[in-house]
Amino acid sequence: xxxxxxxxxxxxxxxxxxxSSRQSSHSHRNLVSHAHGRSAMVSSMASILDxxxxxxxxxxxxxxxxxxxxxxxxSGMSLSNTYTTLTPLQHLPPISTVSDKFHxxxxxxxxxxxxxxxxxxxxxxxxxxxxxxxxxxxxxMGNLYGHYPKDMSGMGHGSxxxxxxxxxxxxxSQQTLSAYGPGAHLSNxxxxxxxxxxxxxHATMLSRSEEHLARSxxxxxxxxxxxxxxxxxxxxxxHSQANGAAMLAERERHGAGSGQTxxxxxxxxxxxxxxxxxxxxxxxxxxxxxQAIFAQRILCRSQGTLSDLLRNPKPWSKLKSGRETxxxxxxxxxxxxxQRMSALRLAEFMTRDGCxxxxxxxLKPYKSDVCGFIMLF
DNA sequence: TAGTAGTCAATAGT
DNA sequence: ACTATTGACTACTA
Numbered sequence: 001x002x003x004x005x006x007x008x009x010x011x012x013x014x015x016x017x018x019x020s021s022r023q024s025s026h027s028h029r030n031l032v033s034h035a036h037g038r039s040a041m042v043s044s045m046a047s048i049l050d051x052x053x054x055x056x057x058x059x060x061x062x063x064x065x066x067x068x069x070x071x072x073x074x075s076g077m078s079l080s081n082t083y084t085t086l087t088p089l090q091h092l093p094p095i096s097t098v099s100d101k102f103h104x105x106x107x108x109x110x111x112x113x114x115x116x117x118x119x120x121x122x123x124x125x126x127x128x129x130x131x132x133x134x135x136x137x138x139x140x141m142g143n144l145y146g147h148y149p150k151d152m153s154g155m156g157h158g159s160x161x162x163x164x165x166x167x168x169x170x171x172x173s174q175q176t177l178s179a180y181g182p183g184a185h186l187s188n189x190x191x192x193x194x195x196x197x198x199x200x201x202h203a204t205m206l207s208r209s210e211e212h213l214a215r216s217x218x219x220x221x222x223x224x225x226x227x228x229x230x231x232x233x234x235x236x237x238x239h240s241q242a243n244g245a246a247m248l249a250e251r252e253r254h255g256a257g258s259g260q261t262x263x264x265x266x267x268x269x270x271x272x273x274x275x276x277x278x279x280x281x282x283x284x285x286x287x288x289x290x291q292a293i294f295a296q297r298i299l300c301r302s303q304g305t306l307s308d309l310l311r312n313p314k315p316w317s318k319l320k321s322g323r324e325t326x327x328x329x330x331x332x333x334x335x336x337x338x339q340r341m342s343a344l345r346l347a348e349f350m351t352r353d354g355c356x357x358x359x360x361x362x363l364k365p366y367k368s369d370v371c372g373f374i375m376l377f
Numbered sequence: 378t379a380g381t382a383g384t385c386a387a388t389a390g391t
Numbered sequence: 392a393c394t395a396t397t398g399a400c401t402a403c404t405a
Binding site: 314 | 381382383385386387
């Protein structure tokens with residue numbers, strides 16, 4: 001089924017290692033180790049992450065249209081305001097049934113499907129709302145953003161644009177919208193890949209993102225796309241270059257082809273899992289974000305799982321449903337710092353107050369699962 | 378039904 | 392406090 005092995009940019013040798021030794025593959029430990037500007041970051045992060053409650057009082061009703069990142073929260077959970085308070089985790093939605101080519105028709109998928117449809121619908125209707133809220137919220141949150149260290153921009157996305165114009169937030173929101181949750185890859189897969197070091201054009205990236213948005217908007221995308229095309233803003237370029245590194249532009253490099261993953265309409269995206277793992281590791285260190293927090297709030301996974309993934313990332317081609325987890329990591333990396341942090345913050349908020357959507361969604365418990373769905377607003 | 382992937386949860390290690 | 396490891400479990404596939 002998955003004969004994509006060769007597509008992965010992470011050497012095969014490594015792949016071999018990784019695959020053959022889950023236990024012993026501690027070989028690639030060279031992962032990032034630079035945690036510069038940490039103290040400063042810690043404090044700024046703290047200010048952002050601990051300013052709980054800000055969102056609740058937002059008259060715009062943010063509580064109803066939370067940051068997409070919230071989508072990964074479980075309901076009924078209660079978190080304290082501290083970063084380190086954890087709550088039970090939940091599994092991702094039946095990823096394998098909604099992403100990639102793993103569309104296995106299966107008997108139990110009824111309620112899942114229903115739920116997803118529901119979520120999708122919510123996403124559609126919530127898209128603009130989110131953008132609007134985001135746009136509005138940014139103004140008030142701008143001060144927080146200012147707390148970020150200078151080197152943030154150096155990381156690639158410190159785009160302030162969201163604060164300065166609607167387009168910026170529109171773009172970012174759009175990105176965010178598709179960032180997490182099932183609906184995201186349901187439609188996104190087209191090919192978000194690539195770029196990292198900028199071997200993908202700005203235009204390409206943007207069009208992808210826009211396509212994304214368009215799709216999330218429910219098929220009325222063309223108009224949107226063309227509109228957006230005229231509104232590209234400079235920062236997205238930065239963004240792309242900074243984050244794209246984790247993605248493999250195999251298609252671009254090897255030509256469209258290697259079969260399976262691909263063709264048009266298929267899921268062309270490939271994530272360099274090793275790269276993503278390294279970057280996530282670096283970012284977590286950089287901001288002093290505990291694995292447990294990130295794992296829970298952004299990935300809806302346990303600390304142990306994240307740790308394992310970061311240390312022993314399997315090649316994309318070897319992954320099945322596990323791709324979703326990497327997608328989330330990658331998407332998070334794609335977010336501007338501001339949104340990354342708010343994602344964490346909002347995720348916290350969500351876990352504290354419960355997910356309004358989940359309350360009414362039939363649950364498919366898996367151990368400690370409380371909510372087996374990712375919400376899209 | 379066996380094998381595999383993905384994950385959790387407990388816990389050992391730092 | 393945080394990260395790494397690992398046994399066990401569930402879901403899925405052949």
